[in-house]
Amino acid sequence: MRALVTGGGGFLGAALVRKLLAQGDFVRVQARGDYPELRALGAETVRADVCDREATARSCEGVEVVFHTAAMAGGWGPPSEFERVNVGGTQSVIDGCLAAGVQGLVYTSSPSVVSDGKDLEGVNEAVPYARRFYAHYPRTKALADQLVCKANTAALCTVVLRPHLIWGPGDNHLLPRLESRWRAGRLRRIGARDPKVDTIYIDNCVDAHLCAARKLLEKAPVGGKAYFVSDGDPVGVWTMVDRVLDAAGAGPVEGSVPAWLAFGLGATLEFGHWLFGLDREPAMTRFGALMLSTVEWFDISAARRELGYQPRVSIAEGLARLRSARTLGTASGPGDLLDPLGQGQVGGQRP
Numbered sequence: 613m614r615a616l617v618t619g620g621g622g623f624l625g626a627a628l629v630r631k632l633l634a635q636g637d638f639v640r641v642q643a644r645g646d647y648p649e650l651r652a653l654g655a656e657t658v659r660a661d662v663c664d665r666e667a668t669a670r671s672c673e674g675v676e677v678v679f680h681t682a683a684m685a686g687g688w689g690p691p692s693e694f695e696r697v698n699v700g701g702t703q704s705v706i707d708g709c710l711a712a713g714v715q716g717l718v719y720t721s722s723p724s725v726v727s728d729g730k731d732l733e734g735v736n737e738a739v740p741y742a743r744r745f746y747a748h749y750p751r752t753k754a755l756a757d758q759l760v761c762k763a764n765t766a767a768l769c770t771v772v773l774r775p776h777l778i779w780g781p782g783d784n785h786l787l788p789r790l791e792s793r794w795r796a797g798r799l800r801r802i803g804a805r806d807p808k809v810d811t812i813y814i815d816n817c818v819d820a821h822l823c824a825a826r827k828l829l830e831k832a833p834v835g836g837k838a839y840f841v842s843d844g845d846p847v848g849v850w851t852m853v854d855r856v857l858d859a860a861g862a863g864p865v866e867g868s869v870p871a872w873l874a875f876g877l878g879a880t881l882e883f884g885h886w887l888f889g890l891d892r893e894p895a896m897t898r899f900g901a902l903m904l905s906t907v908e909w910f911d912i913s914a915a916r917r918e919l920g921y922q923p924r925v926s927i928a929e930g931l932a933r934l935r936s937a938r939t940l941g942t943a944s945g946p947g948d949l950l951d952p953l954g955q956g957q958v959g960g961q962r963p
Contacts, residue, residue, distance in 0.1 A: 613637040613825065614675045616714075618662050618705060619682030620655070621647045623783055624720065624775075624817060628679055629655055631818045642671045643682070662701035665708070672705075672712035677825045680705045680760075681720040687747045687897035688882065698752035699759070706763045706770075716828030717770045718821055719760040723810070723840060723910060724750035724903075725774070731807070731907035737838055737914055747899035757838060764836030771824040771919075772838035776908065779856060780814035780930055781937035787856055794862050798895075803871035803905035806848030810909040813843055813930035816923045823919040832918070839915040843930075844923045846909035855927075859935040874901040 615632055619625040620641030632639045633654050640656045641647065651657050660667035662682045672678060684697040702719065709717050726732065727750060728742040741758070745751035757772050764770040779786060793799040812820075820841040827834045850865060857863025869877075878901045881894035915921040925933075 613677060613829070615825070616640045616642060616671050616675045616678045618642045618668075618671075618678070618680045618701075620650060620657075621645050622681060623785060624778055624814070625679075625681040626650065627782065627814050627818050628681065628821055629653070631822065638675075640671060640675060642668065663696055663704055665704045668704045669708040669711050672708035672714050675712070675714060676829060677716040677718065678705060678709055678714055679718050679720070679821055679825070683720070683753070685749055686893060687749065687899035688885065688893040689748065691748045694748040694752040695755075698749070699755045702756035702759055706759060706768075709768050710763075714768060716825055717760065717763070717768060718824045718828065719756070719770065719772045720821070721757045721760075721772045721774045721838065722750065722753050723774045723776045723908060724899075725754035725757050727902070727906070727908060729902045729906065732910070733808075733907050734909060734911050736911040737840065746902060747897065749899070761836050761838060769828040769831065769835035771828055771834055773820055773824060773915075774838060774840045774910075775812045775817045775820065776810040776840070776842055776910070777852075778812050778814055778817050779934075781934055782814065787860060787934075790853060790857060791860050791862050794857055794865065799865050801850050801865055801868035802874045802901055804868065805905075806850045807905060807907040808846040808909050809849045809852070809907070810840075810842035810846055811852055811927065812841060813923070813925045813927070815925050815930075816843055817841065819924060820915065820919070820921045823915075823921045827919055834918050837914075837918070839919060839921075840910035840912050841915050841921060842910060842912055842923070843925075843927055844912055845927055847927065849904060852927075855931055856934065859931050860938050871901065871905040874905065877901075 615637055617625050617629050620629045621643040629639050629641055629650055641650055642658045642660055644661055646659055647657055658671050684694050726739045726742055728744050741754050760770045760772050854864040875898055878896040878898040881896055885894050
């Protein structure tokens with residue numbers, strides 16, 4: 613396989629790059645940052661914004677498949693920047709693929725494209741896009757999701773994957789922020805219940821992407837479709853938070869804030885940040901409050917059946933690996949922004 617990974621310096625992107633290289637595949641990485649560690653592993657690196665159409669078109673030359681993981685994530689930020697990166701950047705990748713004759717495009721989307729703040733229990737890909745969004749991230753990801761599905765042709769086969777809460781060793785987004793807030797005494801449960809959610813261990817997420825790429829290159833009838841992917845084992849969101857914190861030598865979370873109060877606080881803080889032109893993300897957003905207090909787990913039978921995806925690493929095994937990585941000092945430390953969906957600021961796309 614000859615592959616391009618956009619956002620190859622992010623949590624998911626870097627894991628995907630390492631797996632492809634381990635298989636003996638040719639890998640080119642396009643990201644805004646410089647990643648000499650990926651070059652040392654054998655990847656060819658291109659330092660460029662995914663919205664740079666000319667640079668992206670050049671990056672697409674000579675590859676068979678593109679994994680588009682770069683995105684601007686989070687519950688707060690300028691709508692124009694979310695649109696530029698998530699929508700414009702995705703169109704740039706599609707155009708680059710078409711110009712270079714790329715055979716397959718695998719796009720990393722998010723289940724938040726169908727989330728409207730209500731519980732989603734075991735729904736499949738037939739569930740429609742949300743009619744209301746509480747942040748620009750899910751809104752623009754939904755637009756990009758549709759762009760990729762519609763771009764599917766006989767020449768360029770496309771697949772959309774929707775992983776939920778990516779976690780594991782090397783996570784520099786979700787776990788570090790949770791651990792940092794817990795150690796500062798600022799982490800509280802949201803709501804009185806422990807809503808079940810899907811998660812996906814990083815190795816399982818990489819496997820899902822590789823399964824999709826292989827099916828595209830085989831010209832299997834999966835083009836133009838979107839698939840939910842997860843560990844296939846829904847778990848209470850706060851149960852999972854306590855487990856990953858325990859693996860990091862922290863936790864558990866004590867105390868709680870009513871869900872309605874967290875949502876209202878998020879709305880108030882968002883308005884205040886908008887009113888005073890503050891760039892930093894509020895301590896709470898409506899999007900974050902909903903993601904941590906709402907049931908969200910999905911039927912992944914389509915991915916199993918059509919992509920051949922099977923979660924290989926259980927949550928228990930993933931936690932053991934996370935604990936081992938923390939003991940050895942190979943996992944990331946505190947210091948980045950919390951993305952409740954686990955998508956992270958892949959590829960350094962967020963300023």
